[in-house]
Amino acid sequence: MTVWRISWNFIPTFNNLKIKRVVRNSQCPRCGCDEENSYHIFQKCPTSIEVWNQLNLSWLLSQNNDNIWGWLTWVFARGTDEQLRLFCCNLWFIWFSRNQLVYERKNMSGSEIVRKISDYITELAVTKEGKITLLSHEFSQQVSRSGRTIIHFDAAFNSQDFRSASGLIAWNEEGVLLATQAVTHSNVANPFTVEAYAGLHAIKLGIRLGVNRIDIMGDSRTIIKKCKSKNTDKSVIGAIIRDIQTHCNSFQEIEFSFIQKAKNIYAHTIAKEALRRNERFYLEKEVPVMVRRAVGNLWPKPPD
Template sequence: MGEQSGDFSVRSAYKLLQDVRLDPNFYLIQTDLKDFYGKLWNLQLPAKIAITIWRIYWNYIPTLANLKHKRVSNDATCPRCGRGEEDITHIFRYCPATGEIWPLLDLSWISESTIQGFWEWITWVFRTSTSEQCKIYCCGMWFLWNSRNKFIHEQKIETGRELSLIVRNYIAELEGLRTKASTLKPSSSHRYQEGGTSVTIQFDTAFDCRNFKSTSGLVVWGRGGRLMATKTVLHRNVQSPFPAEALAGLQAVKLGSEMEFPSMTVMGDSLTIIKKCKVMKRDQSAIGPIIHDIHNRSNRFEDLRFQFLNRTENDFAHKIAVEALKKEEETYLVRGRDDFPEGRWSRDPD
């Protein structure tokens, strides 16, 4: 109960704990929390940085103020400037060792804010910043915390100018790696086809939580990694990303049927959806009717396989889904008939 997948998990227990919370302020901050987490996880930062920002957000880092509160340390005075108690607000906002880095990263405006509380401040920064500014901000905070630890444990001093150069070089390195990875994606995603079906359809979804709309992004690949077709489908009155992902899987099976493929592999980055498609039994979850429809259509194929792939290898399908959701339009692009299996396409696609 309360879990759309029908399976009890750690997240299920977390939801139950949320339901017994009596503090009304807890529910008032849910929108800010969702916006913050949504932006943080979409920045595509290394896990070590994203998790550190999450810990900073909840004050789960061993500042001297926290250590003193836990009676691990007797003195909470900032070791770098000696001008105040070393808590998260002092480390990332008011310490003179910190004040120099934000202007050098073109983020001087975050230091000029009159917001007092740290939680409100970091939430405001995320809400008002672009994704690129948030990425610089997160990397800056991570390197600030790393620099603080080097000072305490290694007596190593890094200036604000040095840290700003480190941050910019690190972000440039991340972008370079991401560009290199994107050039390898077509070949890497098609390694799954070896020894399998000759056609693969990858699916992904984009979801608009404000207007309850989603789009399905579909990419059809032939043997040897040849792009055969792309399609986007707009859905309305979709309540959450979970059924949106299931609808995208259904659209992938429909597209394979329309293109009259005798066999194919359907691939998506939602492990739960892929597992449900593989198990040919009645699904009792919220998406049961969609899974039932997928199973019924599976009988039209000689060989239909469902396979999970990493989100990084499903980038193409995700991008066209996001673009279609922005424009609120459906597309269907097909390459020449020479790209399709012999004997197929007795009729033009709808």
């Protein structure tokens, strides 16, 4: 979708926004050397040139074509399947990193963009290989409906900038991985509140998976106790707890259980890595490479 928008010049570059009188300054926010249009963003900006060079795709800059449609069709006519996969991923990540700079003031270097592209390509390859051995989505849904689905949740919190993240992982009772999810938050006051949000996202993940019987497991004894309580919670997280209790009606059976931190390593690692990279994701029957690497030898053994 991003490549299609680029090909039709539908992306909101500062040049396009200036034409529509949304902004006055159309200079590139990354280098400030030229007007920010598609040609500059993807071909002429120093950071983009650095990325193309590190990906061994510098040849596609040999044609100085300011017509973005002409440039794309020229590249697609000459690149191999592997080169075109990298090409499309890089277009996506260059635009993504540009938006992070504009809206979040996070400036990614060319090397960081290359690393993210490499991780993403690896994830695609791992997911493709995993489809050979894992159950089909439809069959795994039937299995989980006939038994119980276990969802572990945990949270990570940065006290310096009040960023936080929720980590979730879902299994069926036979140990088949159903989904992993990371949700990022900003301006959450304390770790206690983040844990409550993580519990709420666990409930929502169960609804998303369409399961009927569910066990929600977390290593915050207080949050688990509040979720199990039938009394109205009047604490600072009362509104979140009420949301959790309301969503419980979506299941035939639901239980909340406390587990030790050591047995919640998967959800904890997902939350920690999502916070460190400031990234969110949702994957069915797979985990990101970054989480596999962080957990190491503990993966892919399912929890007890």
